[in-house]
Amino acid sequence: xxxxxxxxxxxxxxxxxxxxxxxxxxxxxxxxxxxxxxxxxxxxxxxxxxxxxxxxxxxxxxxxxxxxxxxxxxxxxxxxxxxxxxxxxxxxxxxxxxxxxxxxxxxxxxxxxxxxxxxxxxxxxxxxxxxxxxxxxxxxxxxxxxxxxxxxxxxxxxxxxxxxxxxxxxxxxxxxxxxxxxxxxxxxxxxxxxxxxxxxxxxxxxxxxxxxxxxxxxxxxxxxxxxxxxxxxxxxxxxxxxxxxxxxxxxxxxxxxxxxxxxxxxxxxxxxxxxxxxxxxxxxxxxxxxxxxxxxxxxxxxxxxxxxxxxxxxxxxxxxxxxxxxxxxxxxxxxxxxxxxxxxxxxxxxxxxxxxx
Amino acid sequence: xxxxxxxxxxxxxxxxxxxxxxxxxxxxxxxxxxxxxxxxxxxxxxxxxxxxxxxxxxxxxxxxxxxxxxxxxxxxxxxxxxxxxxxxxxxxxxxxxxxxxxxxxxxxxxxxxxxxxxxxxxxxxxxxxxxxxxxxxxxxxxxxxxxxxxxxxxxxxxxxxxxxxxxxxxxxxxxxxxxxxxxxxxxxxxxxxxxxxxxxxxxxxxxxxxxxxxxxxxxxxxxxxxxxxxxxxxxxxxxxxxxxxxxxxxxxxxxxxxxxxxxx
Amino acid sequence: xxxxxxxxxxxxxxxxxxxxxxxxxxxxxxxxxxxxxxxxxxxxxxxxxxxxxxxxxxxxxxxxxxxxxxxxxxxxxxxxxxxxxxxxxxxxxxxxxxxxxxxxxxxxxxxxxxxxxxxxxxxxxxxxxxxxxxxxxxxxxxxxxxxxxxxxxxxxxxxxxxxxxxxxxxxxxxxxxxxxxxxxxxxxxxxxxxxxxxxxxxxxxxxxxxxxxxxxxxxxxxxxxxxxxxxxxxxxxxxxxxxxxxxxxxxxxxxxxxxxxxxxxxxxxxxxxxxxxxxx
Numbered sequence: 061x062x063x064x065x066x067x068x069x070x071x072x073x074x075x076x077x078x079x080x081x082x083x084x085x086x087x088x089x090x091x092x093x094x095x096x097x098x099x100x101x102x103x104x105x106x107x108x109x110x111x112x113x114x115x116x117x118x119x120x121x122x123x124x125x126x127x128x129x130x131x132x133x134x135x136x137x138x139x140x141x142x143x144x145x146x147x148x149x150x151x152x153x154x155x156x157x158x159x160x161x162x163x164x165x166x167x168x169x170x171x172x173x174x175x176x177x178x179x180x181x182x183x184x185x186x187x188x189x190x191x192x193x194x195x196x197x198x199x200x201x202x203x204x205x206x207x208x209x210x211x212x213x214x215x216x217x218x219x220x221x222x223x224x225x226x227x228x229x230x231x232x233x234x235x236x237x238x239x240x241x242x243x244x245x246x247x248x249x250x251x252x253x254x255x256x257x258x259x260x261x262x263x264x265x266x267x268x269x270x271x272x273x274x275x276x277x278x279x280x281x282x283x284x285x286x287x288x289x290x291x292x293x294x295x296x297x298x299x300x301x302x303x304x305x306x307x308x309x310x311x312x313x314x315x316x317x318x319x320x321x322x323x324x325x326x327x328x329x330x331x332x333x334x335x336x337x338x339x340x341x342x343x344x345x346x347x348x349x350x351x352x353x354x355x356x357x358x359x360x361x362x363x364x365x366x367x368x369x370x371x372x373x374x375x376x377x378x379x380x381x382x383x384x385x386x387x388x389x390x391x392x393x394x395x396x397x398x399x400x401x402x403x404x405x406x407x408x409x410x411x412x413x414x415x416x417x
Numbered sequence: 418x419x420x421x422x423x424x425x426x427x428x429x430x431x432x433x434x435x436x437x438x439x440x441x442x443x444x445x446x447x448x449x450x451x452x453x454x455x456x457x458x459x460x461x462x463x464x465x466x467x468x469x470x471x472x473x474x475x476x477x478x479x480x481x482x483x484x485x486x487x488x489x490x491x492x493x494x495x496x497x498x499x500x501x502x503x504x505x506x507x508x509x510x511x512x513x514x515x516x517x518x519x520x521x522x523x524x525x526x527x528x529x530x531x532x533x534x535x536x537x538x539x540x541x542x543x544x545x546x547x548x549x550x551x552x553x554x555x556x557x558x559x560x561x562x563x564x565x566x567x568x569x570x571x572x573x574x575x576x577x578x579x580x581x582x583x584x585x586x587x588x589x590x591x592x593x594x595x596x597x598x599x600x601x602x603x604x605x606x607x608x609x610x611x612x613x614x615x616x617x618x619x620x621x622x623x624x625x626x627x628x629x630x631x632x633x634x635x636x637x638x639x640x641x642x643x644x645x646x647x648x649x650x651x652x653x654x655x656x657x658x659x660x661x662x663x664x665x666x667x668x669x670x671x672x673x674x675x676x677x678x679x680x681x
Numbered sequence: 682x683x684x685x686x687x688x689x690x691x692x693x694x695x696x697x698x699x700x701x702x703x704x705x706x707x708x709x710x711x712x713x714x715x716x717x718x719x720x721x722x723x724x725x726x727x728x729x730x731x732x733x734x735x736x737x738x739x740x741x742x743x744x745x746x747x748x749x750x751x752x753x754x755x756x757x758x759x760x761x762x763x764x765x766x767x768x769x770x771x772x773x774x775x776x777x778x779x780x781x782x783x784x785x786x787x788x789x790x791x792x793x794x795x796x797x798x799x800x801x802x803x804x805x806x807x808x809x810x811x812x813x814x815x816x817x818x819x820x821x822x823x824x825x826x827x828x829x830x831x832x833x834x835x836x837x838x839x840x841x842x843x844x845x846x847x848x849x850x851x852x853x854x855x856x857x858x859x860x861x862x863x864x865x866x867x868x869x870x871x872x873x874x875x876x877x878x879x880x881x882x883x884x885x886x887x888x889x890x891x892x893x894x895x896x897x898x899x900x901x902x903x904x905x906x907x908x909x910x911x912x913x914x915x916x917x918x919x920x921x922x923x924x925x926x927x928x929x930x931x932x933x934x935x936x937x938x939x940x941x942x943x944x945x946x947x948x949x950x951x952x953x954x955x956x957x958x959x960x961x
Binding site for chain 1: 847849850852853854855856857858859860863867868871872
């Protein structure tokens with residue numbers, strides 16, 4: 061298998077504003093034609109990193125290599141990189157067509173070429189009927205598509221998207237996630253998206269980077285990050301996770317009530333150290349029919365329906381917080397449970413992840 | 418733009434410094450000269466308060482100052498009362514007729530000279546003897562408009578459901594006004610009054626036309642105008658400094674009370 | 682509401698209507714008014730002598746407006762680019778002189794431009810020995826006075842849309858390949874035109890009807906419409922003609938305001954909100 065070509069290399073990049081360090085020595089490679097997500101809570105430095113890629117901030121340290129050329133000090137209007145702004149930043153005094161043409165006019169292309177390229181991108185983004193409207197006459201989803209068309213029409217090497225779906229309502233967001241994926245595939249441009257929504261990056265990204273306090277915690281495919289989070293923060297931030305606090309032992313964690321949770325202990329964790337064992341809700345079996353390494357009895361606190369599956373809150377002696385257990389509707393039908401019921405939970409040692417606390 | 422080049426930043430600071438120099442040097446020169454012993458703009462001959470002292474002994478100026486104070490206080494009182502009621506009336510009923518808006522907006526934009534001759538023609542047609550009372554009548558016209566617009570700005574963000582809440586809790590209309598509406602809009606009312614007071618103290622042309630003959634109803638701006646026409650005397654510098662200090666203090670107070678008239 | 686509206690009706694609407702009516706009467710032989718209908722007062726407004734004064738006033742007001750808008754916009758831009766917490770402070774001090782007495786602010790320029798004023802002193806200090814330049818009682822002095830008096834308002838009017846401008850719009854323009862100058866010309870300027878228009882209309886309207894500044898800084902040599910109206914009422918005693926002049930002044934004002942409103946309407950609904958505060 062040949063290694064995909066690296067398009068953008070972020071090399072030990074740091075940025076501080078006065079005494080605040082926003083980005084702290086981050087190194088990342090972004091590959092040609094991939095959909096890459098920068099994920100993290102607000103204030104993690106993802107937006108600053110994105111603005112450095114666009115050229116609106118200059119790193120204090122490190123290099124940003126695009127096709128091997130350092131662009132860290134190139135002004136934004138001189139880079140083959142375009143940004144889709146969080147607020148969309150559509151020019152309110154220009155029509156949709158004028159907004160989309162603007163970037164090509166800056167390249168001083170012949171009018172005929174501008175026209176045909178704008179027509180083509182308006183067709184791709186299904187904006188032809190709105191070409192003569194002003195931004196204020198558009199819906200949120202339409203504005204988002206104009207912002208996308210305006211950036212894409214320049215055929216950048218790299219398209220940056222700052223929380224592109226943040227301003228849309230939930231239903232539209234789901235549709236646009238797929239739409240963005242389709243478009244990225246169609247135009248063959250590398251996308252880098254910034255988001256604080258872990259679900260969004262799991263759905264869309266080929267690979268993603270999790271950032272916190274200006275540092276890179278983990279960079280991998282969504283699947284790898286979901287299944288093998290690098291630390292407790294990532295485990296908690298991505299998806300839903302049940303945590304059992306305790307102390308590390310040779311083959312697991314001893315919970316505060318003395319119960320033992322079996323699982324693979326990382327080599328860095330010496331016995332006796334504070335640790336947490338964790339397990340995903342969908343890995344927990346209700347009334348397990350087969351032998352499982354871990355088993356506990358608890359009381360159902362609450363139930364919540366999520367369409368096809370059911371989420372149980374189960375109080376156990378393992379942790380002060382109730383366990384979240386995901387049960388398919390099928391399983392729930394076979395053996396109905398209700399609030400107050402005693403239930404038995406079980407999960408395999410292979411599904412347990414153990415982190416330093 | 419998040420980052421500006423040092424060159425751009427320097428240019429911007431340079432522009433600001435020039436503009437502030439343009440705005441403040443003329444005033445600063447005036448204030449400095451008011452403390453100049455010799456009183457001539459030609460040379461500084463030492464610090465002195467003698468021009469302030471000579472003001473205190475100038476009976477024409479003192480009586481003009483008294484007239485101005487009377488005009489400003491009375492016209493401000495009337496305008497504040499009427500303007501506030503007008504603002505509440507408009508905002509409560511939310512009737513924004515075009516004609517009504519024009520009527521309230523007009524006194525703020527009609528050239529002073531036009532309103533001045535209009536009132537002069539009107540008063541003389543009625544054969545009214547002109548004096549301080551006619552100046553007051555005239556000043557209320559524009560003061561009322563300004564008070565109304567300041568109070569309306571505050572009322573735009575006023576939550577009328579608290580008036581209904583007060584009524585629901587058993588308060589009469591009058592009690593509601595006194596204990597709910599008024600306390601909320603009080604800062605705007607006071608700000609409007611201070612604005613009106615300052616405008617009235619400074620107003621020249623309308624007063625000039627509606628004061629009638631004779632020195633008895635000369636106001637301070639009329640006195641200043643006459644002194645300027647007569648020639649530069651160091652006394653004007655001192656008088657100007659005092660007048661500026663008074664109006665700037667009143668306006669600063671008004672601004673503090675009602676963030677938004679000046680700095681929005 | 683009623684007392685306030687009655688006050689405005691009695692002391693503004695009726696007097697103004699009276700002036701309008703006056704303009705249609707004939708001047709009495711010894712001053713005073715002869716109550717016969719005539720249009721000759723309006724005819725007189727277009728007499729070359731008076732039409733010239735109108736054009737002169739328009740030119741002086743126009744020049745003052747242009748200068749005030751250029752300086753005011755630059756200042757407003759610089760303030761809007763300053764650190765956020767300093768902006769209200771700068772704005773406050775930019776507007777503060779506006780609230781001191783108009784006569785005094787005008788008088789300050791007499792002190793500056795006087796034959797022995799500060800500017801002459803400065804020239805002397807730099808080694809100039811000739812005749813003091815005559816700066817006072819010139820058209821330039823009148824324009825300087827008007828610009829000085831109304832500049833704060835222009836700064837305020839231009840600052841409003843500049844500070845409300847989403848900074849991401851300028852960034853988007855840079856991102857799409859535009860230089861700083863192109864960004865200013867094609868994005869920032871068009872979006873802040875309403876502020877410029879509000880400021881310009883204000884300066885123009887107040888300048889063209891101005892009486893004090895031409896009287897004090899022009900020394901009566903540079904007659905503007907305001908002075909002409911003043912003369913008809915207080916010196917020449919030709920009230921009907923004065924009234925006609927006043928009406929012409931109002932007509933010009935309404936024309937300018939209408940033009941501004943139309944322009945604002947055309948520049949799409951979005952931009953009109955940036956009209957600024959016209960209280961002055």
